[in-house]
Amino acid sequence: MDDLTKVILDYVKREYIEEGDDREVGLDTPLISGGIVDSFSMVSLKRFVEKKYAIQIPDADATPAAFDSVRKIAELVERFQAVKA
């Protein structure tokens, strides 16, 4: 696991999983369709990655499908980091 996915995974576990909840969350765990992050909470997750990686993700790209797993979010971040570069 690279640093990017680890940071996002740790953040998801810390912020969206209740302390004591024994659900396993991995890189491909469905976040939106799995009910861990809803469309409203997605805003704070988007805000986190934008702030952490100094990028701007347009609303048109911040779809539930694009945020449905840690791996997909990491891919999205990498795409916009490349745009910025």
Added chain:
Amino acid sequence: MVTPTIAPGSWEAAERELGYRRGGPINIGWYCSDRLCELGLGGTTALRWEDHQGAEKVYTYDQLRTRTNAFAQWLRSLGIKPGERVCLFMDRVPELYLGFLAILKMGGIAQPLFSAFGEESLWTRLDNAGTAAIVTQKKHVLKVRKIRDKLPELKHVIVVDAAPGTLKGDEVALAMDALPALETFDVYPSTAETPSVLHYTSGTTGQPKGAQHVHYSLISQYLTSRVVLDLKPGDVYWCNADPGWVTGTSYGIIGPWACGVTQVVLDSGFQADKWYAFLQKHRVSVWYSAPTAIRLLMREGAELVKKFDLSSLRHLCSVGEPLNAEAVIWSQEVFGRPFHDTFWQTESGCIVITNLPGMAVRPGSMGKPFPGIEATVLDPRTYQPYDGPGRVGLIALRPGWPSMMRSYWKNPTAYQNKFKNGWYLCGDRASIDPDGYFWFVGRDDDVINTGGHLVGPFEIESALLEHPAVAESAAVAKPDPINMEVVKAFVTLKPGFEPSSDLELEIMNAIRKKLSPLAMPQEIEFIAALPKTRSGKIVRRILRAREFGEPEGDVSTVMEE
């Protein structure tokens, strides 16, 4: 309390169809299960449930009957008494749907709560209701544990999916499907005015209020399901709403099951392709959705729709917030039929203004009053109906339809304040065109309608003030292309704290966890001072007007320093 009266015509017809006789027993739990079996529908599928991983469970009406009997008997054996509030705090799992009927069958008052509520929102509602029991899942019981000490009236915590050895204290495990089916159960002999459901809703001031409904609401919910949603024998029906909110009970449990149709439930978050696949797989014929969901689908494009066979769809309806004209036109283009907007609220218990099947839909209009509902628009100065069409005023309903709330729980003053000149005030503004169509304009108060859910500013501001950095706060609506409105908070900071994006995110997450994702401000603006009256009251309307680009109105008594 306003004594309900029966409008001529439609409600009596519904009573006859349901075989209800005035003064006789009426129990929603029985009508949604046993009655259908008596009508010969015992073998018909009542519920087809699926989760995000594709796991399925299916219940026929006969299984619905015997399993809710067993569930009700089990609740009774715990010592839960008629009239006690039993909270359902679960995701959209079968136990939620069957548990709702079981509570009503044993005479309890069902109190469904949105499972994404944080512990503070949960505590506020359980404390106010004096809830005796809560039925929940292992992932949500963690929130209950945090507040259990502050809930002296909560006697039973029931977990439907507990793994062995994971419960604490006096928590009880219940595996619903493992209960032996129970052929006969002594259904509680509720009558028309027996309390049935307690749904919490937010207002401008104070904490959320519990709109209390009665078993007689069935008459309205059945008739509007049959007439507005156009539910017919053999239909496969999908309601997107969560039963933590009133749409999810009135039209996600009571109405469709009273009509004897097959309901499909998807316990999954939103994803456009999964939704279309679900519609296709189950050959859904009637779909009750929401503008926010429709706009999300629109964003995914029309091409995606073409990959699926959605020819089974016969009728589409929408509820939650006004359905914009673009969404109506889009659905006509991609589904070959328009979404029909329906207007109602927690307090009304049933659809009150609507576009009926076959009625010419005017895109962007709410439609017309449902037959049996007297609706108008009042002059906000006199509380009298306007003489002619076209003027914006307060949407008002003549009290007396069967599913009207009977009170706000422990709050008679707030209930009385909803009535003026013999009209019930919905809290929304609209105009009526010359042909009788209603056109929504907006809320008449500071309540925020986000994604079809009402969020009260007071609850958010109270939670904001608990953050160590926040000195003062105001929560208002901000326009949003998908959710119609989202929460925006204006915050002044205590000495020693500086505005930053880190602090903004920290506060956002704090509100999300305490209250709910819906209540989380999607933007926080740090400002030096909030606009206030000379007496020190925060003037939210100015902040809201700025967000919407509207005139600020009279500011002669407002100070901002």
